[in-house]
Amino acid sequence: MxxxxxxxxxxxxxxxxxxxxxxxxxxxxxxxxxxxxxxxxxxxxxxxxxxxxxxxxxxxxxxxxxxxxxxxxxxxxxxxxxxxxxxxxxxxxxxxxxxxxxxxxxxxxxxxxxxxxxxxxxxxxxxxxxxxxxxxxxxxxxxxxxxxxxxxxxxxxxxxxxxxxxxxxxxxxxxxxxxxxYRLVDQTAGPDRIAEAVRLIGAATQPVLLIGHGVHTARAAESVKALADLMACPVIQTSGGTSYIHGLEDRTFPYGFSPAAVEAVVSSDLCLAIGTEIGEPVHYGRGQHWAAKNAERPWILVEQDPAAIGVNRPIDVPLVGDLRAVVPQLVEALQDSPRNASPELDGWIRQDAARLAELAETAPTGMSPVHPARLMVEATKAFPADGIMVRDGGAITIFGWTYSQAKPHDVIWNQNFGHLGTGLPYAVGASVADGGKRPTMLITGDSSFQFHIAELETAARLNLPLVCVVSVDYAWGLEVGVYKRTFGQGSLETGTHWSKDTRLDKVAEGFGCYGEYVEREEDIAPAIKRAFSSGRPGVIHVVVDPKANSEEMPNYSEFRTWYAEGMH
Missing domain, CATH: 3.40.50.970 (Thiamin diphosphate (ThDP)-binding fold, Pyr/PP domains)
Known part of the structure; x- marks a missing residue:
């Protein structure tokens, strides 16, 4: 032709x-x-x-x-x-x-x-x-x-x-x-390697599944769910793999930010890692929370690139292939010998649920401007159960790791590169891929939101079901915190602040979107619901307390351990 x-x-x-x-x-x-x-x-x-x-x-x-x-x-x-x-x-x-x-x-x-x-x-x-x-x-x-x-x-x-x-x-x-x-598709792992992995899984008393970014980008949740059910073990999320798999929400714990995750990792006697580089945010699988049993804990890694095997840590059983093909191999091999859950699993599930409930209860309340922890609690409580979550920003993202009350099945954010400004374009692209069927929520900081704010017009033109919840401190909040930690309170915070006349809700209206300005925590969830009901993309401008935003980021010390070298 x-x-x-x-x-x-x-x-x-x-x-x-x-x-x-x-x-x-x-x-x-x-x-x-x-x-x-x-x-x-x-x-x-x-x-x-x-x-x-x-x-x-x-x-x-x-x-x-x-x-x-x-x-x-x-x-x-x-x-x-x-x-x-x-x-x-x-x-x-x-x-x-x-x-x-x-x-x-x-x-x-x-x-x-x-x-x-x-x-x-x-x-x-x-x-x-x-x-x-x-x-x-x-x-x-x-x-x-x-x-x-x-x-x-x-x-x-x-x-x-x-x-x-x-x-x-x-x-x-x-x-x-x-x-x-014209290219290799559906590459499977060798049967000898699968057999060895099954043997190690059967011998383990406290295995964990370490789930990374690749599980979700490969759209492999269904087969990973089947594997997790057969292994009857905790699912540990990397910071890049923060989407929750249907049916595993209660026993999926964020690495480093959940005490249940830390306890499960420390006590684990086997790790099966899928869709992850085992990089700095999980301390290469050998430092921090992994250190105590590092010498005796075997590792199984499902990895598509053979050149990645053994780079960050030794791997006992490498399963080289497309995880969309390899995980079903494991499921089939384990079908007749499912594990019984360890007694500790129920305790970790209760512990993590109690942690989330306590955070929702104890996040600072009654403040105006709103405390960013309270913003995260109220916004994620209002997150639609079937929605797509997009994250962007510095300080507000760190608050989100600890205080988020939602367990979305699709989370998109720029974890490895940390590129601000990706959030709004990611949200538009995700909603386009979804055909605009599911509600999409972007939670972002004002600094990052302004990188590509013109794409609000794109969202409006496409009539996407998108609501942007913007944490506004009129500053580069995380960098303000760096100035304070480096030079002390009252130091010059050069280049970090801008006009408090900035109104992102009004900008949104100018692009044909729904806009709402919020100063009180009790108004956050109703504003989000009104935005979703408006039939237009929405922007909720939430004024947050700048001191809390720059000084009270939770688990900041854990975050700093990600940087293996060159940072102080």
């Missing part, structure tokens, strides 16, 4: 189940955008290409597939750089497409060329694969190689560009191949 290059690119992505594209229309891309819409794709044009990249990353996390973002030559591609770096560090398989001038432009010995820079060499260090479609008949091989690299081993981003003269060329090509025809 005869197609243009731009349509062939869409066909190749469709073979991978991709049907959404983010980017700002440009002469390089108008043909592709129009064709995508005609083929039934979601075509979303935000206000900044970096936001487009974050939106695409959220789609990838919500679907378990690669996602696509596009940037026009020069400035548009430059704007993708931050999202590229985030996708690399967050292990998100985002395909970044970039336009470029006709290749002859690179060979001219001239100055003063408009909207031109050699792009590939700038981005190559930030992606797993960097290539250009130089000739029309390379389209299939380059796009497939990009998908292969993005989805093989540890997932990550790729960058593919094409000169403007290539995109409109004709191709005579067969139907697009399915993924299994």
């Amino acid at each position: 005869s197609v243009k290059v731009f349509e062939r690119i869409l066909q190749l992505f469709e073979a991978e189940g991709i049907n959404t594209i983010f980017g700002i229309p440009d002469p390089n891309f108008v043909h592709m955008f129009q064709c995508a819409e005609q083929r039934g794709w979601n075509v979303v044009a935000p206000h900044h290409e970096e936001a487009a990249g974050f939106m695409a990353e959220a789609v990838s996390r919500m679907t378990g597939k690669a996602a696509v973002c596009i940037g026009t030559l020069g400035p548009g591609v430059a704007n993708l750089a931050g999202a590229m770096m985030c996708a690399q560090v967050e292990h998100s398989p985002v395909i970044f497409l970039g336009g470029q001038r006709a290749r002859i432009t690179e060979q001219r010995v001239r100055r003063g060329r408009i909207q031109f820079v050699k792009q590939s060499e700038l981005f190559e260090p930030s992606v797993k694969y960097c290539a250009s479609i130089e000739y029309a008949d390379q389209t299939d091989e380059v796009i497939r190689e990009g998908l292969r690299r993005a989805l093989t081993g540890t997932p990550g981003p790729v960058y593919i560009e094409y000169p403007s003269n290539v995109i409109l060329e004709d191709l005579d090509v067969p139907p697009a191949l399915p993924p299994s025809a």
Whole structure:
């Protein structure tokens, strides 16, 4: 069949189940955008290409597939750089497409060329694969190689560009191949390794499941639930894996922030880790709470990238393969020999439930402005049970680790890279991936919210069921705390404060969203409910106490232990 290059690119992505594209229309891309819409794709044009990249990353996390973002030559591609770096560090398989001038432009010995820079060499260090479609008949091989690299081993981003003269060329090509025809899919672990893992699980008296970010981005919750039921053990969340799995909410404990999690880890005699690098936030699985039994505690790791085995700690049984294929292998192997829960499990469940109830009761109350701990309690109590939770910010995120009363089944935040400003684009992308069916709540700080505040218009245009709860201290709150700890009370807090005339609810109204200003804790939940009921995206501007926000972050000392070196 005869197609243009731009349509062939869409066909190749469709073979991978991709049907959404983010980017700002440009002469390089108008043909592709129009064709995508005609083929039934979601075509979303935000206000900044970096936001487009974050939106695409959220789609990838919500679907378990690669996602696509596009940037026009020069400035548009430059704007993708931050999202590229985030996708690399967050292990998100985002395909970044970039336009470029006709290749002859690179060979001219001239100055003063408009909207031109050699792009590939700038981005190559930030992606797993960097290539250009130089000739029309390379389209299939380059796009497939990009998908292969993005989805093989540890997932990550790729960058593919094409000169403007290539995109409109004709191709005579067969139907697009399915993924299994050109890349490894559903890789399983060897039966000998599975047998050894089953033996260790059977011998353990206090095993734990360590659940990371990858479980949720692979959309593998159902099989992990079946495994957890057979193992009858606590589920320990990493800071990146904070989504809760249906049916496991009561025995899922956040590592380091729940005493039940700490006790379960300290007493554990086996750890089965899934979807995690076993990195700094879990002390490499050998320091802090793991230290006491480190020498005798065996580890089983489900890991797609063989080069990751043994890097941060020794692994007794590496199960190398796609966790979507390996976890079902474990489930089948354990089916006839389920474990009985240890007597301590019920106690840990009661302990963690009591902890949450006590935090809800003891979070400082009666303050105006609101204490950020109380904001988190009231906002998460109002979180819809079937909703998507998005997090962003510094201090307010740290308050959330301790005080959140919600147990969402989808949580999206930028944990590894810590990039502020991802929250609103993530929320838009997640809701687009969901088809706008489920309510989405973003809890964020005012600093982070203002990075991409223009995307409120995108949310309004798409009529997404999104409510943004913004903790407003009119400052870079976490950094204010750093100044105080470094130089003492009353020190200069250079560059951290702005006008208290800022009204984010009014900004929201200007974009066609619902806005509400809140100064009292008892008004938070009703305001959230009104926003969800408004039929428009909403912004709840909640004024919080700046002193509490900068000085009373809970478990801050635990957070600081994540930094293994170079921080004091």
